[in-house]
Amino acid sequence: MSKKSTASAEKKAESAPAATDYSRVAVNSRLSREEKIELHRKMVRIRRFEERSLRAYQAKKIGGFLHLYIGQEAVAVGCCSLMGPNDHVITAYRDHGHAIAVGMDLNPLMAELYGKATGCSKGKGGSMHYFDPSRNFWGGHGIVGGQIPLGVGLAYGIKYKGLKGAAMAFMGDGAVNQGAVHEAYNLAALWKLPVVFVIENNGYSMGTSQARSSAGELAKRAEGYDMPWGQCNGHDLYEVRACMDKYLTLAREKHQPSTVEIDTYRYRGHSVADPDNTYRSKQEIEEYRRTKDPIQVFQQELLAEGVLDEATIEKIDAQARAEADTAADFAEASPFPTTDDIQKDVYWEADNPAERKSKGRLFFD
Amino acid sequence: MPLITYREAVRHALAEEIERDRNVVVMGEEVAQFNGAYKVTEGLLARFGPDRVVDTPISEAGFIGMGIGASMLGIRPVMELMFWSFYSVAFDQILNNAANVRYMSGGQIHCPIVIRGPANGGTNVGATHSHTPENVLANHPGVKVVVPATAYDAKGLLKSAIRDNDPVFFLENTMLYGEKGEVPTEEYLIPLGLADVKRQGTDLTIVTYGRSVLHSLAAAAVLEKEHDLSVEVVDLRSIRPLDIDTVLTSVAKTHRVLIVEEQKPFASVGAQLTYMIQREAFDELDGPIHRVTTVDAPAIYSPPVETEQLPNPQRVLKAALELVAGTE
Numbered sequence: 015m016s017k018k019s020t021a022s023a024e025k026k027a028e029s030a031p032a033a034t035d036y037s038r039v040a041v042n043s044r045l046s047r048e049e050k051i052e053l054h055r056k057m058v059r060i061r062r063f064e065e066r067s068l069r070a071y072q073a074k075k076i077g078g079f080l081h082l083y084i085g086q087e088a089v090a091v092g093c094c095s096l097m098g099p100n101d102h103v104i105t106a107y108r109d110h111g112h113a114i115a116v117g118m119d120l121n122p123l124m125a126e127l128y129g130k131a132t133g134c135s136k137g138k139g140g141s142m143h144y145f146d147p148s149r150n151f152w153g154g155h156g157i158v159g160g161q162i163p164l165g166v167g168l169a170y171g172i173k174y175k176g177l178k179g180a181a182m183a184f185m186g187d188g189a190v191n192q193g194a195v196h197e198a199y200n201l202a203a204l205w206k207l208p209v210v211f212v213i214e215n216n217g218y219s220m221g222t223s224q225a226r227s228s229a230g231e232l233a234k235r236a237e238g239y240d241m242p243w244g245q246c247n248g249h250d251l252y253e254v255r256a257c258m259d260k261y262l263t264l265a266r267e268k269h270q271p272s273t274v275e276i277d278t279y280r281y282r283g284h285s286v287a288d289p290d291n292t293y294r295s296k297q298e299i300e301e302y303r304r305t306k307d308p309i310q311v312f313q314q315e316l317l318a319e320g321v322l323d324e325a326t327i328e329k330i331d332a333q334a335r336a337e338a339d340t341a342a343d344f345a346e347a348s349p350f351p352t353t354d355d356i357q358k359d360v361y362w363e364a365d366n367p368a369e370r371k372s373k374g375r376l377f378f379d
Numbered sequence: 380m381p382l383i384t385y386r387e388a389v390r391h392a393l394a395e396e397i398e399r400d401r402n403v404v405v406m407g408e409e410v411a412q413f414n415g416a417y418k419v420t421e422g423l424l425a426r427f428g429p430d431r432v433v434d435t436p437i438s439e440a441g442f443i444g445m446g447i448g449a450s451m452l453g454i455r456p457v458m459e460l461m462f463w464s465f466y467s468v469a470f471d472q473i474l475n476n477a478a479n480v481r482y483m484s485g486g487q488i489h490c491p492i493v494i495r496g497p498a499n500g501g502t503n504v505g506a507t508h509s510h511t512p513e514n515v516l517a518n519h520p521g522v523k524v525v526v527p528a529t530a531y532d533a534k535g536l537l538k539s540a541i542r543d544n545d546p547v548f549f550l551e552n553t554m555l556y557g558e559k560g561e562v563p564t565e566e567y568l569i570p571l572g573l574a575d576v577k578r579q580g581t582d583l584t585i586v587t588y589g590r591s592v593l594h595s596l597a598a599a600a601v602l603e604k605e606h607d608l609s610v611e612v613v614d615l616r617s618i619r620p621l622d623i624d625t626v627l628t629s630v631a632k633t634h635r636v637l638i639v640e641e642q643k644p645f646a647s648v649g650a651q652l653t654y655m656i657q658r659e660a661f662d663e664l665d666g667p668i669h670r671v672t673t674v675d676a677p678a679i680y681s682p683p684v685e686t687e688q689l690p691n692p693q694r695v696l697k698a699a700l701e702l703v704a705g706t707e
Contacts, residue, residue: 363545
């Protein structure tokens with residue numbers, strides 16, 4: 015595996031202590047049988063949703079970009095499974111996994127991809143712009159790194175209101191080189207805002223490997239802002255939960271922001287428009303699939319624990335496939351928004367005419 | 380009515396809204412301990428404390444983005460840009476995030492944020508600090524843009540802006556901060572999107588806003604006294620929403636239109652107005668619409684020349700006389 019070869023990764027391998035059994039860490043050992051199965055189910059649902067959406071894209075049912083989360087499922091599911099009522103999430107454009115992880119239904123998610131009025135954003139946002147504030151999910155943002163200051167704002171809001179909670183601001187490894195991310199780091203550290211910056215490091219910012227795009231270790235940049243930082247293996251859901259629990263607790267209890275880099279891998283191209291034949295080898299992808307697949311890893315774990323059996327695994331998979339198919343049927347059968355809808359949801363005031371205070375024209379032709 | 384400065388009027392609006400609504404927070408570079416780069420926020424820290432009046436680092440993309448994120452959770456940040464010219468380093472936050480997040484979420488989110496600060500030339504600070512981005516801002520559906528010319532308008536409009544549930548960009552003017560005007564002691568609000576006829580007239584309509592209102596009024600006085608011309612001055616006050624009806628009513632009265640704006644000419648607010656007036660009142664016009672803009676170049680430093688680059692009473696006077704001569 016040649017995806018990344020940072021000094022510290024090698025160092026870790028040299029001096030690897032006895033491997034931690036993350037299933038025994040409190041945040042995992044206290045999980046009930048049903049909760050563990052649910053975590054597994056969520057990852058499977060993400061994968062089947064993504065595969066189904068890819069088929070829909072290939073059938074030309076979906077326009078624009080489609081950034082698939084396949085291979086990274088343990089990151090979103092692990093992190094979002096730790097959310098309490100005052101915890102909030104914001105992410106970039108590879109957002110389907112987070113949306114499902116926070117509990118959004120597949121029907122409106124698929125319908126959004128189809129550009130339908132029943133989509134979670136009424137067909138106005140598309141793949142990169144999923145939102146569900148009722149589940150503390152604030153998008154789904156298209157510009158690399160642009161969502162990170164917003165995530166700090168969520169943390170500011172949590173603290174200002176005196177709530178015990180944390181914001182998780184997700185970004186890819188490519189985002190760490192954007193200025194807005196560093197400005198956000200500084201503000202969070204300076205003002206002790208309860209945010210965990212989560213770098214989902216899949217090794218490639220689009221087609222440019224980490225080695226070709228980023229100097230130094232990604233999470234370590236937090237040191238410059240006096241923030242604690244950590245790294246973990248994002249192929250192991252238990253490890254993701256164990257690591258994130260520590261940093262979320264710091265944020266909630268002490269308003270201590272931090273940066274966590276989660277090692278992960280995407281099996282598909284940057285987006286479906288990426289032929290994926292210029293910057294990495296098929297062997298590399300195959301190796302990840304074979305040895306590190308997050309669903310397989312967790313499945314084996316739960317089989318060993320006696321939580322899952324083959325019949326249950328098959329049933330969960332069949333249900334997830336059926337659910338994704340149902341979502342595609344729902345999307346297919348749903349109406350498109352109309353041209354009358356184009357100018358709705360632009361201004362709060364225009365959408366709430368009875369409460370409008372301003373005068374004059376809001377729209378122009 | 381007490382006579383107070385534009386600066387004090389903005390400050391009073393901030394203080395009243397901080398007092399009224401626990402969610403209102405004033406933030407920006409030097410707004411607290413330094414008492415404001417232009418002393419607009421002077422005394423607010425002492426009065427309301429560091430939770431409500433917050434100094435930020437020089438980090439516009441960071442703190443403006445942070446304010447937008449906080450506004451999604453119901454905080455009402457009033458963010459000061461020391462100069463609106465610095466919007467360029469926060470462009471993505473202002474015009475991708477604040478302007479678009481409601482739409483992209485299918486109406487699930489709104490951003491009740493105000494970004495305010497001066498946007499003007501005339502202070503000999505060169506091209507980087509003299510931008511007037513109201514046209515650029517107003518080009519983005521989802522945002523509101525307000526440019527008050529007087530102390531009275533600044534206070535009433537800012538209070539409305541802070542209570543508005545959409546993002547409002549409030550463009551002040553360092554050259555106006557010291558201008559005094561009558562402002563009532565009792566509370567009042569001015570709705571956004573309502574123009575104000577600052578001077579009644581019958582021969583020519585000047586459509587203008589911001590500091591150009593003062594230039595236009597000065598020119599109008601001379602036009603009346605020395606040229607027997609009755610000039611109506613329509614102050615838009617708000618660019619988006621836009622009170623085009625007041626403009627059209629005036630055009631129907633005078634049949635001649637001069638637009639005066641501190642904008643570069645290409646795709647300016649005046650260009651939009653011109654389109655709308657010809658589209659909706661073509662038959663009312665006795666001749667082509669004229670305009671006075673900033674002379675089309677980056678802001679020059681040289682102090683006496685900058686005065687000539689910007690609209691000023693002499694340039695307005697000259698343009699008005701040319702327009703009238705061409706339609707007699």
